[in-house]
Amino acid sequence: MNVRPTSPRSARSARITTGAIAALAALGLLSLTACSSETDGKNLEGKLKVVASFYPLEFLAKEIGGDHVSVSALTKPGVEPHDLELTPKQTASLDEAGAVVYLKGLQPGVDKAIKQSSAKHVVDAASLTELEEHGDEVDGHQHGSEDKHAAEGEHEGHEHKHEGGDPHIWLDPVKYAEVAKGVAKALAEADPDHKADFEKNADALAHKLDGLHKKFETGLKNRASDTFISTHAAFGYLAERYGLTEEAVNGLDPESEPSAARMKELHEVAEKHHVSTIFFETLADPKTAKTLASDLKLKTDVLDPLEGITDKSKGDDYFEVMESNLAALRKALGTK
Structure with a gap:
């Protein structure tokens, strides 16, 4: 049987084909490696x-x-x-x-x-810590069921239930x-x-947070009032830690509308406890706070629940915003 010699062109084609297969195999291996790196919980840098x-x-x-x-x-x-x-x-x-x-x-x-x-x-x-119940008290007493249902009725479909307690634990250092x-x-x-x-x-x-805690302890002494009014009941842990009382317009839901009964209660609280300021936050509509402040002829200011940092935040990180919150509370509570 005669065997035809392999032409240079055929040999070159065979080499190209073999090289291409090897290259594709290498790419496939790299691809699998990359997929492995991306699915084992770490990125390509190993982080x-x-x-x-x-x-x-x-x-x-x-x-x-x-x-x-x-x-x-x-x-x-x-x-x-x-x-x-x-x-x-x-x-x-x-x-x-x-x-x-x-x-x-x-x-x-x-x-x-x-x-x-x-x-x-x-x-x-x-x-990782113990949760507590906050956000449903008025002047030290539980809201009446009639007021609670009225508030829920005015904001149907936007009710937030926090099972197990108040989740705003990060506001207590x-x-x-x-x-x-x-x-x-x-x-x-x-x-x-x-x-x-x-x-x-x-x-x-933890050491830095302890330093922040001590700043709040020292900074909130010798105050004229213990009570502050906020639109969002996010500061229950902070208030409890430093002996303050938070009265919230909207409870734990920052977007709910307060009932007429609740607004009347807040008028009474502001007068009784010499409240000077109604606090609102950066991520929620301040309309209710400004309306209440206008009715009572009080000032408004920001008390940031630190649920996000934006260009409007009074600080670039947790510590800076918390210190801004401390300054706002000191001013509102009349500290010396």
Whole structure:
């Protein structure tokens, strides 16, 4: 049998084909490696991917994780967190995360998505400290059921239920430090190689929070009044920590409309306790606060619940905004 010699062109084609296959195989291997890196809870730089539900937990994750983490927040700046609805991309990010940090009971949409996700390392900040009930008292007494139902009726479809207690734990520096310790433990479970760094960073943050706590303790002494009025009952823990009384226009729901009975009560509270200021927040409509202040001939000011940092925030991070809150409270309460 005669064998035809291989032509130079055929040999070259064979080499090209072989090279192309090898290249494609290499690309396929790289692709698989990349996919593996993106689905094992770390990014291509080897940093633990952490998803935080909103700003206070995003801040903790960044402070504690340092250079070892890549943190993304589900709640973007300027978005009111209570009614957040997740996009499909955000929902998918939960499955890809190495750790998820959220606060159960604050954002129903986030709670539902996390329950349905396959995330392995999930920490609920509400489980890291003791929750308490706030937001339903008037001048030291519980709201009457008639007033409660009236308020709900005026804002049907926007009721927020916080099962287990008031979720605004980050506004108490002492409780926030407790949460920080728990977040450090969760990150260490997801990334054991950097446990020592996470613990060190959490200790440093707790020390700073203790300093902030002492500033509030000292700064709120020798005050003329113990009572302040806010549009959103977010400051129950802070008030309790420093011996103050918060009277909220809207309860735990920043978007609800107060009943006529509640507005009458607030008039009485303002007069009885010599309230000088009605506080509103950066992410909610200040109309109700300004109307009440106008009726009572009082001033208005911002008391930021720190659910997000925006251009309107009086500070660039948690500590700066909290110190701004302290200054606003000192002025409103007539501290010396």
